[in-house]
Amino acid sequence: MSEPLISLRDITRTYRNGELSTTVLHGVSLDIQEGEFVAIMGASGSGKSTLMHLLGCLDKPTSGSYRFAGENIADLDKDELASLRRKTFGFIFQSYHLIPSATATENVEVPAIYAGMPRLARHTRAQALLSELGLGERLGNRPSQLSGGQQQRVSIARALMNDARVILADEPTGALDSKSGADVLALLKQLHGRGKTVIVITHDREVASHADRLVEIRDGHIIHDSGVIGRTGQPSPTADAARTPEPEAVRRAALADIGEAVRMALRALKANLFRTVLTLLGIVIGVASVVVMLAVGNGARQDVVDRISSLGTNLLLVRPGAPNVRRSVEGQVTSLVASDIDAIAELDNVRAAVPEMNGRVTLRAGNTDYSTQVTATIEALPLARDWGVSAGVFIDDQDNQRYSAVTVLGQTVATNLFGDSDPLGEYVLVNNVPFQVIGVMAAKGAAPWGADQDDVVFVPLNTGSLRLIGQRYLNSVTVMIDDLAAAEATQEAVRQTLLQAHGGVEDFQIRNMASLLENVAETQNTFTVLLGSIAAISLLVGGIGVMNIMLVNVTERTREIGIRVATGARTRHILQQFIVEALVVSAIGGALGVVLGLAFAALLQVLGTPIQFTPGPVALAFGCAFATGLIFGYMPARKAAHLDPVVALSAD
Incomplete structure (x- = not known):
C-alpha cells in the first residue's frame, strides 16, 4: 500500500469558551488512500462534522498530527491552507451553502475566481458542469428559484469546478427527498469512478452503505473502521503545492481581478x-x-x-486720521490739505495724486429731486480710478482754475434724474446752485464694501470746496504709482513727505491697495x-x-x-x-x-x-x-x- 493521501494521528479538538472547555475529538487516528470512497458515520454530536472540517483544512486540531500527502498541515499558514483547499478539496454541504444573490453559474464559478481562471473559461466550464448535472436550463436561476436537489447539484458542480481530487460531502442527502438523495449518491459514485477520493459524512447507515469503506465515530472516538477496500487512485498531489508560487496570471486574477470584485460588489x-x-x-x-x-x-x-482690483492695485490711499489729528469745529478730520497734493505729486514713481472732498447734496432736474454724494476732485481721477466716461467729457484743469459750475454724473444719478433722456448740456441744481452736465461716467457697479459707486456726481475741486462743501481740507488722496514693485518704497516716501509737511505729526493713514488685496x-x-x-x-x-x-x-x-x-x-x-x-x-x-x-x-x-x-x-x-x-x-x-x-x- 502506498503512502496514504490523508493521515491523522492522535487528533484532538477542544473548543474553549472562557474557562469552559469541551473536547469533541479524542485521539482520532485515520488513514485514507487516494481514490477511496469512505463514509464517516455517526450520530449527531459524535464529532463527525468537526472531523470533516479538520480533513478539509477549515479547522486545525488542538493536538495531534494531520499529514496530507506526507506534508504536515501544521506547517502551512492561513493562506497556504486556502491554496490547498482551492487546489485539492471540493465541499458539498448539507445546507448547500450557495450565495443567495448569485446565479447557479456564478455560484459554481466561485472557486475558479480564486484560482485565477479567466472569466470566459470559468464561465464556459461552469455551464458545462451544470449541464452535465442536468441543470442546463437553470444556469441563470438563483438558489431561491431552485429545488433542494437542484441546489445540491449546483453545490456538487462547484466542488468539481477546480477539478478537486478530494470531495468532502457533509450529509449530502440530509435535506433531500428520497429520489433527489438517490441521484446525489449516484453522482458521488460516478465521481469516485473517475478517480476522485470521496469522503461522505452521514448519520444514515443506508447512505453509508454506498461507500466502499465505513468508519464509525461516537463521542469523538472511532469505534469501527472496515479498513481500506478498493484501489489506490492516481498519484496524489503534494501539500507542498500549497507553497508553490502561483503563476503570474493567477496572482493577477485571484480576486485581484478588480473588475470581478466590482461586479461582485454591485451584485x-x-x-x-x-x-x-x-x-x-x-x-x-x-x-x-x-x-x-x-x-x-x-x-x-x-x-x-475683482471689486477691489477694479479700484486699482497700483494705488496708495491716503486718508486723514490717527491718534494725533486736527479736527474742525464740527469734529471733522482736517489733517490733509490741497498743498499736500503738490508735494506728493513731485515724488518719484508717483504718476498722479488725486484729491477728493466729499459731501451730501440734493440735486434737482425739472420736477425731480435726488439726494446723492458729491465728490470734488481734479482731472486725473478717471486715470487713477480706471473709470472713464460713457458720454461727454470729464472735468479738466481749466474747470478747476475757473471755478466752473460743471458736473459729471454717475450712471445711477443720471438714470434717476433724466431716465432715458440725454443729460449732456442740461442744467441741474446742486444745493440750489445751477451746474451744467458735461459728462456721464461709465457704470462702475458696487464697491467691495457694498456701496453703489455710480451714485455720485463729480465737480471741480475748487468749485466744490467753495460753493458746495464749504471746506479746505480733503477727505482722501489717491496716489497712483507707476512701478508696483516699488510700492512699499513709494508708500514710505509719501509718509515721510507728509510727516515733514505736518510738522512731524503722523495724523494720516496710508493704505496700499496691493497689500489690501492680498x-x-x-x-x-x-x-x-x-x-x-x-x-x-x-x-x-x-x-x-x-x-x-x-x-x-x-x-x-x-x-x-x-x-x-x-x-x-x-x-x-x-x-x-x-x-x-x-x-x-x-x-x-x-x-x-x-x-x-x-x-x-x-x-x-x-x-x-x-x-x-x-x-x-x-x-x-x-x-x-x-x-x-x-x-x-x-x-x-x-x-x-x-x-x-x-x-x-x-x-x-
Missing part, C-alpha cells in the same frame, strides 16, 4: 438596494455640500478680489476653508454610514464569507472584496454628489450668488469620498477577512 449592493440607497444618500449629501460650499467660497473670494484674499481663503470644513462634516457622517452598512453586510453575509473561504479565498481576497464594495458605494455616491453639487451651485449662480467653478473642489470632494470609502470600509473588511471559516459556515 451584493443590488441585493439590498434600499439600504444601499440610504448609504449613498449620506455620501451624496456630503460630496454635494463640499462642492457647493467650496464653489460659493471661491466665488465670494473672487468677487471681492489680505482680503487670505481672509477669503480662510473663509473658504471654513466652509469646506463644515461641509466635510457631512462627508464624515456619510463615511460613518458606509462603515455601518459594511459592518451590517459582514454580519448578514457571514455564511457567504465562510463559503468563499472554504472554496479557496485567501485573507486578502475577502479583505479586498469588502473594501471594493465600500469603494464602489463611495465612488457612486461621490459621482452623484458631484453632479448634484454642480447643479445646485449653477442654480445659485442663476439666482445671483457669486460662484466660481474650478476642478480642484470637484476633485477634492470626489477624492475625499473615495478616501472615506477606503478608510471606513477597512475595519469591516478586516473583520470579515479574519472570520473563522467554521464559525462563518455555521452562521444563520
Whole structure:
C-alpha cells in the first residue's frame, strides 16, 4: 500500500469558551488512500462534522498530527491552507451553502475566481458542469428559484469546478427527498469512478452503505473502521503545492481581478438596494455640500478680489486720521490739505495724486429731486480710478482754475434724474446752485464694501470746496504709482513727505491697495476653508454610514464569507472584496454628489450668488469620498477577512 493521501494521528479538538472547555475529538487516528470512497458515520454530536472540517483544512486540531500527502498541515499558514483547499478539496454541504444573490453559474464559478481562471473559461466550464448535472436550463436561476436537489447539484458542480481530487460531502442527502438523495449518491459514485477520493459524512447507515469503506465515530472516538477496500487512485498531489508560487496570471486574477470584485460588489449592493440607497444618500449629501460650499467660497473670494482690483492695485490711499489729528469745529478730520497734493505729486514713481472732498447734496432736474454724494476732485481721477466716461467729457484743469459750475454724473444719478433722456448740456441744481452736465461716467457697479459707486456726481475741486462743501481740507488722496514693485518704497516716501509737511505729526493713514488685496484674499481663503470644513462634516457622517452598512453586510453575509473561504479565498481576497464594495458605494455616491453639487451651485449662480467653478473642489470632494470609502470600509473588511471559516459556515 502506498503512502496514504490523508493521515491523522492522535487528533484532538477542544473548543474553549472562557474557562469552559469541551473536547469533541479524542485521539482520532485515520488513514485514507487516494481514490477511496469512505463514509464517516455517526450520530449527531459524535464529532463527525468537526472531523470533516479538520480533513478539509477549515479547522486545525488542538493536538495531534494531520499529514496530507506526507506534508504536515501544521506547517502551512492561513493562506497556504486556502491554496490547498482551492487546489485539492471540493465541499458539498448539507445546507448547500450557495450565495443567495448569485446565479447557479456564478455560484459554481466561485472557486475558479480564486484560482485565477479567466472569466470566459470559468464561465464556459461552469455551464458545462451544470449541464452535465442536468441543470442546463437553470444556469441563470438563483438558489431561491431552485429545488433542494437542484441546489445540491449546483453545490456538487462547484466542488468539481477546480477539478478537486478530494470531495468532502457533509450529509449530502440530509435535506433531500428520497429520489433527489438517490441521484446525489449516484453522482458521488460516478465521481469516485473517475478517480476522485470521496469522503461522505452521514448519520444514515443506508447512505453509508454506498461507500466502499465505513468508519464509525461516537463521542469523538472511532469505534469501527472496515479498513481500506478498493484501489489506490492516481498519484496524489503534494501539500507542498500549497507553497508553490502561483503563476503570474493567477496572482493577477485571484480576486485581484478588480473588475470581478466590482461586479461582485454591485451584485451584493443590488441585493439590498434600499439600504444601499440610504448609504449613498449620506455620501451624496456630503460630496454635494463640499462642492457647493467650496464653489460659493471661491466665488465670494473672487468677487471681492475683482471689486477691489477694479479700484486699482497700483494705488496708495491716503486718508486723514490717527491718534494725533486736527479736527474742525464740527469734529471733522482736517489733517490733509490741497498743498499736500503738490508735494506728493513731485515724488518719484508717483504718476498722479488725486484729491477728493466729499459731501451730501440734493440735486434737482425739472420736477425731480435726488439726494446723492458729491465728490470734488481734479482731472486725473478717471486715470487713477480706471473709470472713464460713457458720454461727454470729464472735468479738466481749466474747470478747476475757473471755478466752473460743471458736473459729471454717475450712471445711477443720471438714470434717476433724466431716465432715458440725454443729460449732456442740461442744467441741474446742486444745493440750489445751477451746474451744467458735461459728462456721464461709465457704470462702475458696487464697491467691495457694498456701496453703489455710480451714485455720485463729480465737480471741480475748487468749485466744490467753495460753493458746495464749504471746506479746505480733503477727505482722501489717491496716489497712483507707476512701478508696483516699488510700492512699499513709494508708500514710505509719501509718509515721510507728509510727516515733514505736518510738522512731524503722523495724523494720516496710508493704505496700499496691493497689500489690501492680498489680505482680503487670505481672509477669503480662510473663509473658504471654513466652509469646506463644515461641509466635510457631512462627508464624515456619510463615511460613518458606509462603515455601518459594511459592518451590517459582514454580519448578514457571514455564511457567504465562510463559503468563499472554504472554496479557496485567501485573507486578502475577502479583505479586498469588502473594501471594493465600500469603494464602489463611495465612488457612486461621490459621482452623484458631484453632479448634484454642480447643479445646485449653477442654480445659485442663476439666482445671483457669486460662484466660481474650478476642478480642484470637484476633485477634492470626489477624492475625499473615495478616501472615506477606503478608510471606513477597512475595519469591516478586516473583520470579515479574519472570520473563522467554521464559525462563518455555521452562521444563520
